[in-house]
Amino acid sequence: METEIIKIDRERPDMEAFQKAGKILKEGGLVAFPTETVYGLGANALDEEASRKIYAAKGRPSDNPLIVHIARMEDLEKIVKRVPEEAVKLAERFWPGPMTLILEKNGHVPYGTTGGLETVAVRMPSDPIARELILQGGGYVAAPSANTSGRPSPTTARHVYEDMKGKIPLILDGGAVEIGLESTIVDLTDQIPTILRPGYITLEMIQDVLGQVQMDRGLIAADSGVRPKAPGMKYRHYAPKAQLKIVEGPVDKVVAYINKEASGRKKPGIICTEETKDRYRYGDVKCIGARTDEEAIASHLFAVLREFDDDGVDAIYSESFESPGLGQAIMNRLLKAAGHQRIDVTD
DSSP: OOOEEEEOOSSSOOHHHHHHHHHHHHTTOOEEEEOSSSEEEEEETTOHHHHHHHHHHHTOOTTSOOEEEOSSGGGGGGTBSOOOHHHHHHHHHHOSSSEEEEEEBOTTSOHHHHTTOSEEEEEOOOOHHHHHHHHHTTSOEEOOBSSOTTSOOOSSHHHHHHHHTTTOSEEEEOOSOSSOSOOEEEEOSSSSOEEEEOOSSOHHHHHHHHSOOEEOTTTTOSOOSSOOSSTTSSSOOSOOSSOEEEEESOHHHHHHHHHHHHHTSSSEEEEEOTTTGGGOOSSEEEEOOOTTOHHHHHHHHHHHHHHHHHHTOSEEEEEOOOOSSTHHHHHHHHHHHTTTOEEEOOO
């Protein structure tokens, strides 16, 4: 299969390209496209065979549910048993945007899309390319990140092509994404709204709307025998080819530890910030932004992990990025990429 890439001019979008992509989706095919978070691998969410093609293309476990993307609020009612008041409040504040809601599905959504669950994950992206594709494709597009399962999520069309060349017919190239981390996932089927995956929309922002909200206790668990209710809860994600370790503690001790470890490696990779980049003496040093600029760190994270693959490093050491805002989402992704390998140099 030849994989075509169509560049979309955001100022003057080519409607013929959207119509072509929409036709592929309606006929049960796959199309990769940008959202404000990462690039998605889309299929008709109401077509079980189409959803299965996503799992095959990604090498994704079949019990890992897909997110259904919609472009109109009225379309939500057609695929869930009911729309609770909490969903309305969150949608009014954060949709379109990087938030996914988990609700009880109705019979229109096949189990092949939900990973066999009675719940469905739904979001309304803000990216205009994504929204137009959804409308052209029939209104319901299942779309996990457009990468081989377990690899760093794609933030450019080139990343998608690296993983999906020859597996899908079309990639819509809308340039680099804005956010770079997948959506926040909120489960509204339990008594207390629960965040299953942190993202750009933080716990504090959701609490401001709903009041009581909790973080899932197994959010960063390395493994679990429980069927995952949301993407990314159970399986290793975002992993570069080289082993990644996260180093935590006072900055001086972190830098000293990484320098020592890197000196003994043939080609180490180091993830750091503007504040520390000049203090590393060995290896492939990549700065992902100022420590005070969480959005820059988030948007660069997956791209940097892929760059290390291209550079052929034999080990990766990363500083920790714990912070009250986006730091939780950033660390969630880093920990999964590292297989939960963290080194504390506090003592």
